[in-house]
Amino acid sequence: MPGNSSRKVYVIPCSGIGKMYGLLGREAALKTVKELRPDKAATMCLALLVYGDNEARKEIAGARCITVDGCPKLCAAKNVEHAGGRVVERVRAVDAFRNHRGVDAGTAAHLTAAGWQIAEELAADLAAKVDRWYDAGEEQ
Amino acid sequence: MAAKYVILPCNGLDKEAGCLARELALKMAAATGSEIICPVLYQTAPSRYASLLQEGSLVVIDGCATRCASRIAANNNLKIYRKITMAEEAKKRDYNPGPDWRVGAGAAAFVEDVWRSWQPVFMEAEAGRVPGENAGLFAGPLEYAIHRHDKFIFRVPLAGFYFNENDCWVQVEGNRGRVGISDYLQQNLSDITFVTPPDPGTEVEQFGEMGTIESAKAVYELVSPVTGRVVAVNEAILEAPELINENPYEKGWIAELELTNFEADREFLLDGQRYMEVLKEKVADFNAGK
Numbered sequence: 001m002p003g004n005s006s007r008k009v010y011v012i013p014c015s016g017i018g019k020m021y022g023l024l025g026r027e028a029a030l031k032t033v034k035e036l037r038p039d040k041a042a043t044m045c046l047a048l049l050v051y052g053d054n055e056a057r058k059e060i061a062g063a064r065c066i067t068v069d070g071c072p073k074l075c076a077a078k079n080v081e082h083a084g085g086r087v088v089e090r091v092r093a094v095d096a097f098r099n100h101r102g103v104d105a106g107t108a109a110h111l112t113a114a115g116w117q118i119a120e121e122l123a124a125d126l127a128a129k130v131d132r133w134y135d136a137g138e139e140q
Numbered sequence: 141m142a143a144k145y146v147i148l149p150c151n152g153l154d155k156e157a158g159c160l161a162r163e164l165a166l167k168m169a170a171a172t173g174s175e176i177i178c179p180v181l182y183q184t185a186p187s188r189y190a191s192l193l194q195e196g197s198l199v200v201i202d203g204c205a206t207r208c209a210s211r212i213a214a215n216n217n218l219k220i221y222r223k224i225t226m227a228e229e230a231k232k233r234d235y236n237p238g239p240d241w242r243v244g245a246g247a248a249a250f251v252e253d254v255w256r257s258w259q260p261v262f263m264e265a266e267a268g269r270v271p272g273e274n275a276g277l278f279a280g281p282l283e284y285a286i287h288r289h290d291k292f293i294f295r296v297p298l299a300g301f302y303f304n305e306n307d308c309w310v311q312v313e314g315n316r317g318r319v320g321i322s323d324y325l326q327q328n329l330s331d332i333t334f335v336t337p338p339d340p341g342t343e344v345e346q347f348g349e350m351g352t353i354e355s356a357k358a359v360y361e362l363v364s365p366v367t368g369r370v371v372a373v374n375e376a377i378l379e380a381p382e383l384i385n386e387n388p389y390e391k392g393w394i395a396e397l398e399l400t401n402f403e404a405d406r407e408f409l410l411d412g413q414r415y416m417e418v419l420k421e422k423v424a425d426f427n428a429g430k
Binding site for chain 2: 013014015016017018022026030033043044045046047048050051053071073075076078079109
């Protein structure tokens with residue numbers, strides 16, 4: 001149905017504070033929505049959902065969301081679901097390291113060049129996921 | 141060794157103010173050996189941070205005006221030692237956070253400047269400085285005028301205190317002034333939950349902002365009755381803001397200033413007697429629903 005696919009896909013990372021994987025996921029998510037797919041994707045500050053901001057919850061209600069988590073606690077996936085978002089993909093930053101074993105990606109504060117490279121790869125993957133869900137329309 | 145400070149920063153995601161809050165948190169953590177709390181994980185699994193929060197003083201760093209970090213702290217009844225809001229820091233410095241999320245050179249310099257201004261506050265506390273070292277200089281009021289209305293009793297010191305119409309007072313000794321809020325205002329605000337005093341070193345102008353007070357009812361912007369430089373803040377009210385409710389003219393003082401223009405400032409202030417008349421009008425207006 002025309003118009004159904006016009007609602008942006010949300011890419012929501014965990015806060016990315018305190019762990020390198022979180023930082024990497026955060027940077028990848030931001031690159032996706034700010035640079036790679038600004039017309040198809042948007043993001044939302046997870047803390048807004050977590051403390052129960054009504055406007056944020058309304059915005060996310062029923063929307064297709066791709067969550068990006070750093071650690072196994074899956075804060076983003078759980079909180080977005082709890083807030084009423086439709087989590088269509090649960091991405092874990094740690095999985096982006098499958099082809100990069102032993103690489104020093106940086107710290108919770110700063111990524112190394114190798115870390116940025118992995119973040120770029122993850123962002124490309126997220127952009128492809130955004131395309132798929134955006135083009136599929138909201139009923140999918 | 142346990143961390144002296146525990147930092148609860150804004151999530152720092154999609155607005156530059158948030159990214160700046162995150163950068164400041166990282167900088168402060170590195171400089172002071174503090175621990176950072178992930179605001180989202182804290183909400184999801186608070187027990188993870190329970191011991192940290194018992195050991196260190198909590199510093200909240202908000203990004204934008206939504207103040208998520210503060211709200212998360214309030215929702216969880218966390219006692220806040222210091223609050224820094226990047227949007228306000230930006231306003232003070234005429235810095236305009238934009239839509240960028242990458243911290244460029246300008247933003248990095250801004251964060252550095254904010255940290256430079258806050259660093260002495262944390263370092264003074266580290267050094268165990270006794271706040272209010274001039275405590276003996278300011279004796280409490282000797283005599284109060286009383287105004288009763290229904291079950292309420294409002295007190296106004298009769299001598300040595302000057303007020304502005306914003307219900308803030310200054311007690312003057314030589315070139316020093318101690319400032320606070322009136323009994324009327326503290327009763328209006330009800331239970332005070334948090335105080336953000338002006339930072340030491342801040343130059344304040346008469347009728348300029350000198351911090352905020354928050355209660356369950358409102359956030360109140362303090363209006364300075366005098367011009368001067370902040371030389372001390374009452375650290376006790378940071379830990380126990382209820383002191384302002386209990387004793388607004390003595391234990392609940394907010395900041396101490398080195399006065400630079402008091403003779404001129406005084407022309408625009410009310411002594412205790414005149415302020416009492418203003419107070420009576422305010423009480424009457426309030427009860428008339430004006």
